[in-house]
Amino acid sequence: MYFGKRKIVLLVGWLAAALISLAVAGCSVPVEQGQAPADLRIAVTGGVETIPLIAAGELGLFPAEGITVELIKTAGWRETDLYLQSGAVHGALTGLSSLFRLQEQGFLVMAASESGAAYSLLAAPEQGDSLNALPNMKVALSDNPEELFFLEELLLEYDLALTDLQLEIAADSTLALGAFLGNAAAAVLLPRHLEPEALAEGAVVISGSRATDLCGGVITFSGEALQQKEEQVASFYRAYSEAIRLLNQGSVDLGDLALTDWGYPEAFIFGGWPAMEEPRAVSREKFHIALRWYRKQGQPESSSPVYEGVIWRGLSRSD
Numbered sequence: 001m002y003f004g005k006r007k008i009v010l011l012v013g014w015l016a017a018a019l020i021s022l023a024v025a026g027c028s029v030p031v032e033q034g035q036a037p038a039d040l041r042i043a044v045t046g047g048v049e050t051i052p053l054i055a056a057g058e059l060g061l062f063p064a065e066g067i068t069v070e071l072i073k074t075a076g077w078r079e080t081d082l083y084l085q086s087g088a089v090h091g092a093l094t095g096l097s098s099l100f101r102l103q104e105q106g107f108l109v110m111a112a113s114e115s116g117a118a119y120s121l122l123a124a125p126e127q128g129d130s131l132n133a134l135p136n137m138k139v140a141l142s143d144n145p146e147e148l149f150f151l152e153e154l155l156l157e158y159d160l161a162l163t164d165l166q167l168e169i170a171a172d173s174t175l176a177l178g179a180f181l182g183n184a185a186a187a188v189l190l191p192r193h194l195e196p197e198a199l200a201e202g203a204v205v206i207s208g209s210r211a212t213d214l215c216g217g218v219i220t221f222s223g224e225a226l227q228q229k230e231e232q233v234a235s236f237y238r239a240y241s242e243a244i245r246l247l248n249q250g251s252v253d254l255g256d257l258a259l260t261d262w263g264y265p266e267a268f269i270f271g272g273w274p275a276m277e278e279p280r281a282v283s284r285e286k287f288h289i290a291l292r293w294y295r296k297q298g299q300p301e302s303s304s305p306v307y308e309g310v311i312w313r314g315l316s317r318s319d
Contacts, residue, residue, distance in 0.1 A: 045074055045094075057069060077095060081102060084109055116279075118192045120190055121188075121206045140176040140177075141173075141189040194265070284306060
Protein backbone atom coordinates (compact mmCIF):
# COMPACT_ATOMS: atom_id res chain seq x y z
CA MET A 1 0.00 0.00 0.00
CA TYR A 2 2.69 2.45 1.06
CA PHE A 3 5.72 0.40 0.11
CA GLY A 4 7.01 -0.88 -3.24
CA LYS A 5 8.00 -4.45 -3.88
CA ARG A 6 10.88 -5.55 -1.70
CA LYS A 7 13.46 -5.89 -4.47
CA ILE A 8 12.59 -2.51 -5.91
CA VAL A 9 12.69 -0.88 -2.48
CA LEU A 10 16.04 -2.53 -1.74
CA LEU A 11 17.55 -1.28 -5.00
CA VAL A 12 16.15 2.22 -4.57
CA GLY A 13 17.35 2.31 -0.97
CA TRP A 14 20.91 1.43 -1.83
CA LEU A 15 20.98 3.85 -4.76
CA ALA A 16 19.56 6.59 -2.57
CA ALA A 17 22.17 5.94 0.06
CA ALA A 18 24.97 6.06 -2.48
CA LEU A 19 23.72 9.30 -4.01
CA ILE A 20 22.78 11.00 -0.77
CA SER A 21 26.09 10.35 1.01
CA LEU A 22 27.57 13.34 -0.79
CA ALA A 23 24.48 15.54 -0.60
CA VAL A 24 23.95 14.90 3.11
CA ALA A 25 27.45 16.08 3.95
CA GLY A 26 26.50 19.48 2.60
CA CYS A 27 23.38 19.60 4.80
CA SER A 28 25.19 18.92 8.05
CA VAL A 29 26.45 21.61 10.38
CA PRO A 30 30.08 22.14 9.27
CA VAL A 31 32.90 21.35 11.66
CA GLU A 32 35.13 24.37 12.17
CA GLN A 33 38.78 24.02 11.21
CA GLY A 34 40.73 22.40 14.03
CA GLN A 35 37.55 21.32 15.83
CA ALA A 36 37.20 17.63 16.60
CA PRO A 37 34.13 15.92 15.12
CA ALA A 38 31.24 15.34 17.48
CA ASP A 39 31.12 12.12 19.47
CA LEU A 40 27.57 11.56 18.26
CA ARG A 41 25.67 12.99 15.32
CA ILE A 42 21.90 12.71 15.69
CA ALA A 43 19.33 13.47 12.98
CA VAL A 44 16.17 15.09 14.30
CA THR A 45 12.91 16.52 12.97
CA GLY A 46 10.46 18.83 14.68
CA GLY A 47 8.62 16.67 17.20
CA VAL A 48 8.26 17.37 20.91
CA GLU A 49 10.81 14.64 21.63
CA THR A 50 13.51 16.76 19.97
CA ILE A 51 13.16 19.63 22.44
CA PRO A 52 15.00 17.88 25.32
CA LEU A 53 17.94 17.37 22.97
CA ILE A 54 17.94 21.06 22.07
CA ALA A 55 17.72 21.89 25.79
CA ALA A 56 20.52 19.45 26.64
CA GLY A 57 22.75 21.18 24.13
CA GLU A 58 21.90 24.74 25.18
CA LEU A 59 22.12 23.94 28.92
CA GLY A 60 25.50 22.23 28.56
CA LEU A 61 24.23 18.82 29.69
CA PHE A 62 26.07 16.95 26.96
CA PRO A 63 29.49 18.45 27.86
CA ALA A 64 28.68 17.74 31.53
CA GLU A 65 28.49 14.07 30.53
CA GLY A 66 31.79 14.35 28.69
CA ILE A 67 30.45 14.15 25.13
CA THR A 68 29.78 16.42 22.19
CA VAL A 69 26.55 15.93 20.25
CA GLU A 70 25.74 17.46 16.88
CA LEU A 71 22.02 17.75 16.13
CA ILE A 72 21.25 17.71 12.42
CA LYS A 73 17.86 19.14 11.53
CA THR A 74 16.02 17.29 8.78
CA ALA A 75 12.94 18.15 6.78
CA GLY A 76 11.04 15.02 7.81
CA TRP A 77 11.10 11.22 7.94
CA ARG A 78 12.30 10.77 4.35
CA GLU A 79 15.37 12.91 4.91
CA THR A 80 16.03 11.29 8.28
CA ASP A 81 15.99 7.91 6.53
CA LEU A 82 18.55 9.17 4.03
CA TYR A 83 20.88 10.34 6.78
CA LEU A 84 20.72 6.94 8.42
CA GLN A 85 21.16 5.14 5.11
CA SER A 86 24.21 7.17 4.17
CA GLY A 87 25.97 6.65 7.49
CA ALA A 88 26.18 10.43 7.97
CA VAL A 89 24.70 10.13 11.47
CA HIS A 90 25.07 7.70 14.36
CA GLY A 91 21.41 7.83 15.28
CA ALA A 92 18.09 9.60 14.89
CA LEU A 93 14.85 10.44 16.60
CA THR A 94 12.59 8.66 14.17
CA GLY A 95 9.57 6.39 14.02
CA LEU A 96 8.57 2.79 13.62
CA SER A 97 7.96 3.10 9.89
CA SER A 98 11.51 4.36 9.27
CA LEU A 99 12.96 1.64 11.45
CA PHE A 100 11.11 -1.19 9.73
CA ARG A 101 11.64 0.25 6.28
CA LEU A 102 15.40 0.63 6.71
CA GLN A 103 15.69 -2.87 8.13
CA GLU A 104 13.90 -4.23 5.07
CA GLN A 105 16.31 -2.35 2.81
CA GLY A 106 19.27 -4.06 4.42
CA PHE A 107 20.49 -1.27 6.71
CA LEU A 108 21.42 -2.20 10.25
CA VAL A 109 19.61 0.23 12.53
CA MET A 110 18.25 -0.69 15.94
CA ALA A 111 15.60 0.85 18.18
CA ALA A 112 17.16 1.70 21.52
CA SER A 113 14.30 3.44 23.35
CA GLU A 114 10.92 5.04 23.06
CA SER A 115 11.15 8.79 22.60
CA GLY A 116 7.75 9.93 23.87
CA ALA A 117 6.19 11.06 20.60
CA ALA A 118 2.43 11.59 20.74
CA TYR A 119 -0.34 12.47 18.33
CA SER A 120 -3.82 13.86 18.76
CA LEU A 121 -6.91 13.63 16.61
CA LEU A 122 -8.68 16.99 16.43
CA ALA A 123 -11.91 18.08 14.80
CA ALA A 124 -13.62 21.31 13.87
CA PRO A 125 -15.79 22.63 16.74
CA GLU A 126 -19.04 22.05 14.89
CA GLN A 127 -18.21 18.32 14.75
CA GLY A 128 -18.19 17.99 18.54
CA ASP A 129 -15.67 16.00 20.55
CA SER A 130 -16.83 12.49 19.72
CA LEU A 131 -15.57 9.95 17.25
CA ASN A 132 -19.20 9.17 16.43
CA ALA A 133 -19.09 11.99 13.88
CA LEU A 134 -16.02 10.62 12.11
CA PRO A 135 -17.63 8.21 9.61
CA ASN A 136 -17.68 9.79 6.15
CA MET A 137 -15.71 12.75 7.52
CA LYS A 138 -12.55 13.85 5.71
CA VAL A 139 -9.51 13.45 7.98
CA ALA A 140 -6.16 15.05 7.13
CA LEU A 141 -2.82 13.43 8.02
CA SER A 142 0.67 13.21 6.61
CA ASP A 143 1.77 10.46 4.24
CA ASN A 144 3.96 8.86 6.89
CA PRO A 145 2.59 5.29 7.13
CA GLU A 146 3.11 5.49 10.88
CA GLU A 147 0.30 8.02 11.20
CA LEU A 148 -2.08 5.69 9.42
CA PHE A 149 -1.13 3.06 11.99
CA PHE A 150 -1.89 5.51 14.82
CA LEU A 151 -5.23 6.44 13.31
CA GLU A 152 -6.30 2.83 12.83
CA GLU A 153 -5.35 1.98 16.42
CA LEU A 154 -7.43 4.90 17.68
CA LEU A 155 -10.43 3.91 15.60
CA LEU A 156 -10.37 0.37 16.97
CA GLU A 157 -11.47 1.74 20.35
CA TYR A 158 -14.72 2.86 18.72
CA ASP A 159 -15.29 -0.12 16.41
CA LEU A 160 -14.46 2.02 13.41
CA ALA A 161 -12.20 1.23 10.46
CA LEU A 162 -10.13 3.36 8.12
CA THR A 163 -12.60 2.53 5.36
CA ASP A 164 -15.25 4.47 7.32
CA LEU A 165 -13.29 7.69 6.77
CA GLN A 166 -12.27 9.85 3.85
CA LEU A 167 -8.53 10.54 4.12
CA GLU A 168 -6.86 13.74 2.97
CA ILE A 169 -3.19 12.75 2.63
CA ALA A 170 -0.61 15.56 2.79
CA ALA A 171 3.14 15.49 2.24
CA ASP A 172 3.83 16.39 5.88
CA SER A 173 2.06 17.24 9.13
CA THR A 174 2.30 20.99 8.57
CA LEU A 175 0.45 20.67 5.27
CA ALA A 176 -2.13 18.41 6.93
CA LEU A 177 -2.70 21.16 9.48
CA GLY A 178 -3.04 23.64 6.63
CA ALA A 179 -5.68 21.46 4.98
CA PHE A 180 -7.63 21.39 8.24
CA LEU A 181 -7.35 25.14 8.87
CA GLY A 182 -8.32 25.76 5.24
CA ASN A 183 -11.50 23.70 5.68
CA ALA A 184 -10.32 21.01 3.24
CA ALA A 185 -10.76 18.47 6.06
CA ALA A 186 -13.05 18.36 9.08
CA ALA A 187 -10.53 16.57 11.30
CA VAL A 188 -6.76 16.17 11.47
CA LEU A 189 -4.18 13.89 13.08
CA LEU A 190 -1.37 16.06 14.44
CA PRO A 191 1.89 15.63 16.33
CA ARG A 192 1.67 17.29 19.71
CA HIS A 193 3.75 20.36 18.89
CA LEU A 194 1.31 21.42 16.13
CA GLU A 195 -1.79 20.89 18.24
CA PRO A 196 -1.87 24.45 19.76
CA GLU A 197 -2.24 26.03 16.31
CA ALA A 198 -5.39 24.02 15.66
CA LEU A 199 -6.72 24.63 19.18
CA ALA A 200 -6.21 28.36 18.73
CA GLU A 201 -8.62 28.19 15.79
CA GLY A 202 -11.30 26.48 17.88
CA ALA A 203 -10.50 22.83 17.16
CA VAL A 204 -11.34 20.28 19.83
CA VAL A 205 -9.39 17.16 20.78
CA ILE A 206 -11.61 14.18 20.14
CA SER A 207 -12.23 12.22 23.31
CA GLY A 208 -9.94 9.26 23.88
CA SER A 209 -7.76 10.01 20.87
CA ARG A 210 -4.39 10.84 22.41
CA ALA A 211 -1.93 8.22 21.14
CA THR A 212 0.49 8.28 24.06
CA ASP A 213 1.08 4.56 24.40
CA LEU A 214 1.66 3.29 20.87
CA CYS A 215 5.46 3.49 20.80
CA GLY A 216 5.37 5.92 17.91
CA GLY A 217 8.64 7.77 18.40
CA VAL A 218 11.82 5.82 18.91
CA ILE A 219 15.48 6.69 19.27
CA THR A 220 17.33 4.69 16.66
CA PHE A 221 21.06 4.03 16.32
CA SER A 222 23.11 2.27 13.71
CA GLY A 223 24.50 -1.10 14.72
CA GLU A 224 28.03 0.26 14.40
CA ALA A 225 27.32 3.15 16.76
CA LEU A 226 25.83 0.84 19.38
CA GLN A 227 28.84 -1.47 19.16
CA GLN A 228 31.55 1.16 19.02
CA LYS A 229 30.10 4.02 21.07
CA GLU A 230 28.24 2.37 23.92
CA GLU A 231 29.70 4.72 26.54
CA GLN A 232 28.84 7.81 24.50
CA VAL A 233 25.31 6.53 23.86
CA ALA A 234 24.84 5.93 27.60
CA SER A 235 26.05 9.49 28.28
CA PHE A 236 23.65 10.76 25.60
CA TYR A 237 20.73 9.14 27.40
CA ARG A 238 21.72 10.54 30.78
CA ALA A 239 21.80 14.07 29.36
CA TYR A 240 18.55 13.54 27.46
CA SER A 241 16.81 12.23 30.58
CA GLU A 242 18.13 15.09 32.70
CA ALA A 243 16.79 17.61 30.19
CA ILE A 244 13.35 15.97 30.34
CA ARG A 245 13.42 16.07 34.15
CA LEU A 246 14.30 19.77 34.14
CA LEU A 247 11.56 20.50 31.61
CA ASN A 248 8.98 18.50 33.57
CA GLN A 249 9.96 20.33 36.78
CA GLY A 250 9.41 23.68 35.10
CA SER A 251 13.08 24.58 35.54
CA VAL A 252 13.46 25.46 31.85
CA ASP A 253 11.44 28.14 30.09
CA LEU A 254 10.76 27.09 26.50
CA GLY A 255 10.95 30.76 25.56
CA ASP A 256 14.61 30.78 26.61
CA LEU A 257 15.47 28.08 24.07
CA ALA A 258 16.06 28.92 20.42
CA LEU A 259 13.03 26.90 19.36
CA THR A 260 11.83 29.32 16.69
CA ASP A 261 15.13 28.68 14.89
CA TRP A 262 14.08 25.03 14.79
CA GLY A 263 10.66 25.82 13.35
CA TYR A 264 8.51 25.42 16.46
CA PRO A 265 5.44 27.68 16.39
CA GLU A 266 5.11 30.39 19.02
CA ALA A 267 1.71 29.00 20.04
CA PHE A 268 3.45 25.86 21.22
CA ILE A 269 6.46 27.59 22.80
CA PHE A 270 4.36 29.91 24.94
CA GLY A 271 1.74 27.28 25.65
CA GLY A 272 4.02 25.54 28.11
CA TRP A 273 5.84 22.23 28.16
CA PRO A 274 3.65 19.09 27.92
CA ALA A 275 4.95 16.55 30.43
CA MET A 276 6.96 13.80 28.74
CA GLU A 277 8.25 10.47 30.00
CA GLU A 278 11.97 9.90 30.22
CA PRO A 279 13.43 7.49 27.64
CA ARG A 280 12.75 3.88 28.41
CA ALA A 281 13.64 0.57 26.86
CA VAL A 282 11.46 -0.32 23.91
CA SER A 283 8.40 -2.38 24.72
CA ARG A 284 8.47 -5.53 22.60
CA GLU A 285 4.71 -5.87 22.93
CA LYS A 286 4.20 -2.44 21.35
CA PHE A 287 6.69 -3.26 18.62
CA HIS A 288 4.90 -6.48 17.79
CA ILE A 289 1.57 -4.67 17.55
CA ALA A 290 3.09 -2.28 15.03
CA LEU A 291 4.97 -5.05 13.25
CA ARG A 292 1.77 -7.01 12.71
CA TRP A 293 0.18 -3.89 11.23
CA TYR A 294 3.06 -3.35 8.80
CA ARG A 295 2.97 -7.00 7.78
CA LYS A 296 -0.73 -6.60 7.04
CA GLN A 297 0.25 -3.83 4.60
CA GLY A 298 2.66 -6.20 2.85
CA GLN A 299 5.88 -5.19 4.61
CA PRO A 300 8.11 -6.11 6.34
CA GLU A 301 9.04 -9.74 6.89
CA SER A 302 11.85 -9.19 9.36
CA SER A 303 11.61 -9.54 13.13
CA SER A 304 11.44 -6.66 15.57
CA PRO A 305 14.78 -4.74 15.40
CA VAL A 306 15.28 -3.98 19.10
CA TYR A 307 18.72 -3.43 20.61
CA GLU A 308 19.68 -6.10 23.14
CA GLY A 309 22.69 -4.38 24.70
CA VAL A 310 22.92 -2.60 28.03
CA ILE A 311 23.19 1.19 27.68
CA TRP A 312 20.91 2.14 30.54
CA ARG A 313 23.48 2.99 33.21
CA GLY A 314 21.85 5.47 35.54
CA LEU A 315 18.46 5.08 33.87
CA SER A 316 15.43 3.02 34.79
CA ARG A 317 14.89 0.20 32.36
CA SER A 318 11.59 -1.54 31.68
CA ASP A 319 10.37 -3.98 29.06
